[in-house]
Amino acid sequence: MKPLSNRVLLVEDNPDDLELARLAFERGRFARNVDVARDGAEALDYLFGPAAADPPQVVLLDIKLPLVDGIDVLRRVKADQRTRHIPVVMLTSSAQDRDLHACYELGANSYIVKPVDMEQFMAAVNSIGLYWLGLNLTDAHS
């Protein structure tokens, strides 16, 4: 069995949101490495480039992104055999975001209303069934 990566990819262009997410992970003592992509193109380069062999355990993907939109990134990830198994959690400004519907149809696994905090993150992780992340977190907490 292929060893699990201990990395999470956070795709976010807004520095405030990015900072708040880091703060949340820090406060939650989230042990994994959080790699950051600042736009959709960068995210795709990361996923289909050097990290292709060792994909992140989960991708937190903002819907609105410069250059390549979050939905397009999602579509490409879920359309590719190599990456389609990577869980993707959408980051949105509103739970009423009409794009969420589209995202689910494209294969998104869950969503978080920004700002990202640990409770929402854990709820999303749990809903996906990434229990190891929870364990890992428990380890980290403990």
Added chain:
Amino acid sequence: MGVRLQVFGVVLLGLLVSGGAGLLMHRVEMDNAGQALDRRVAAAQESVASTAQRYVDAVQLTAGSLEALPKIDAASFTTATAPLGQLWLPGATSIDLVVSVPDSSVAAAQADWRALGAAGLTLRGTAGVGRHYFTVLQRTLGEGAGPGAGADAGDVGQDLTGSAEASAALERAGRIGLPAISDPYVLPRDTGLPPQDRQQSVVLLQRVVDRVTGELRGFVQMTVRMQDFFVDTMLQPSRELLDVTLSALDGSGWQPMARMERHDAGAGDLRRTVLVQVADQQWQLAAGTDGTALIGADGHLDEGMVFGGLALTLVTALLVYTLATSRRRAEDRVTQATADLRHQATLLSAVMNTIGDGVVVFDPDGAAVWVNPTARGLLGHDIDRHPPAEWPELLEAYEADGVTPYQFRALVRQQVESQIELVVRGRRLDVRLRTLVGQDGAGGAVAVLRDVTELHEADEKVRASEELLQLLLDGARDYAIYMLDRQGVIESWSGNAERLTGYRADEAIGHSYGMFFTAEEGAAGVPRRILDQAAEHGRVEIDGPRVRRNGSRFWAHGLLTAVRHPDGTVRGFVKVSQDITERKTAERAVEQLNAELEVRVAERTADLREANAELESFSYSVSHDLRAPLRAVDGFAKMLALDHGDALDEQGRRYLARIRAGAQHMGDLIDGLLAFSRLQRQEMASLRVHLDQLVADVWEELGVERGTRDITLSVGDLPDAQGDPRLIRHVVANLVGNAVKYTRDVSPARIEIGHRVGPLSGEVMYYVKDNGAGFDMRYADKLFKVFQRLHRAEDYEGTGIGLALTHRIVLRHGGQIWADAVPGEGATFYFTLPAYENTGHTGHMLLEVGG
């Protein structure tokens, strides 16, 4: 025997009466004749006197005008005597100037008068006379009179002393200064005439003197032939019925001057003699005549009476004889005639009393003398008992128009037949009047009266219906109406049909109506088929192109209705055609317009979609981009509270909480706006909505807000509605949520949800009522507007979007929403939705929500 005696008696009586009457008549005649003669003689006397006086006046006037002349010469004499030429002086032959010349100066006088204008004057003095009286100037009068003076008739230059009668008159005239008349004598100029033409004449003389010295200047002399004078003067009074003689007295007694005899010389048994005073002379007028001459045409009345009487006697006797012998026969005839007449009268009376026509007989004066019962009934009065003058008032008869009072006119006395219509007592009478003319010209008239009221009304009805039909045919200008026989041959035609097709009646009638069809349709047998269909179905409507006479086409709408014989077989068709070319054109235009409109709508819709899409992406990015800074505010405030809360005092921490609450409220606002704008674009479902279930769900969801509060909810029976369940759920959630929110300070709170039948059919009205804070109805108009709130945020939180959204949802469902509230007592919100219709579409049933 009796007859002879009668005749004898008649003859005897006739003789006696005739003889006596003749004698009596003679006496009367004689008396009458004497009186008549007296009257005529008096008239003759008056005539002679007045006529002679005119001659005397003429002489006096002439003398007066000559006296006024300073110098008498031919010219002035002509002027002075000119008026006499204008007078009617029968018998007067001339007017002369006579001057006295001593025998010694005759030659000188002749020279003098010649110098004074008497050209060629030759004075012929009487021998042995010391003083001569010469005629020196003369104007002839009467027939042959001319203006010339002194150039006449032979006695100019004559010496009057040659005549004893003239001399005596000269002497008197010079002495008395007044006109003097000579005794009659034959004028010297007349002595050459045959004895029967020779007349007695007189001269009238008036002296002319110098008005200053009184010296004698001469005499004016007028010569008058007495027979001519007399005949003219007597013509009127005598009338040729009298023998009249005019005489003058000379030394030897009455000398006749003139005589006029009556037409028929007779016995002359009546005579009268009267005197006539003329100037200084007295004349005698003697008249004589027969007693019978003056009366009647023949003057033999007395004799006529005798002979006439005799003749009459004879005739009478004859008549008496004839009458007596034929009386019996006459009596028989009269009896027979009377019987015949009675019979005829009876028949006539029976006829007149029974016939249906009224008969009135008028006498020549126009009075009704006989009226039969029918006439009496028609007129309503016994007009034979009233004079014609009373009829107008009695009958109230009007002329045929029923308005103009009828003027009764006098019957004409000619054979005339006339016919009039009268309206009497509301009935229309046909009156035929025939005047009767008897042998003597007088007649009267017979009037035959017939009640034609019903006939007239029937005529009127027929006329009215014909008029109506014509009006309809003409009035329906756009419709051509004509008749076809069973084979489609045109039987009747109208002006509108001509207008529509261009064919005249003579070009259409007798031809098949197929000529209006296009050649293709005609060849395809369309006209024939249409007739067959109309015959089968009773009527058939057809639209199609038709051809006018000039070849142009029009689009016709036609209606063929079969006309049937009483036995049901088709007799023909009524064809009503209408030119609907314009309508067709308009329809095509509308179709084209609609097509264009659809294209435009499609274009607009596309535009709108595009705009909507743009708007959506705009509001999407707005909602996202607005949130980002808000997240930063809230996020870092949270971090500040978590990480550095201990470093802040209580007030600092409260401020942080306020910052976070503000940021969250702004997030709610953005969510609300987003939902509100999305509603505009969202497509709506039309499904069955279970309001009662919806209310139950919403109540459940409001559990947190309700908490432990004491709220009584009563939900009545709520019928299902038709609409979008998701949107209607928002409405219910909003209204019930508001009720919960605004009853926060009331305990116990009461919320009532129910329905009533909507104001419009097919819709339901729901209401949500609470006993909460209510609001002031003055601000009700702000209730449903975005961001408009009726309560302060510190009292009741809210975005001001919820009711606006609810309002919009209800409106989009075609419903209405309104509220009723009292501050401090509560509010009731009403809204209407389409009632659910069980259309049986199972597809809808599968999509039911809330069950």
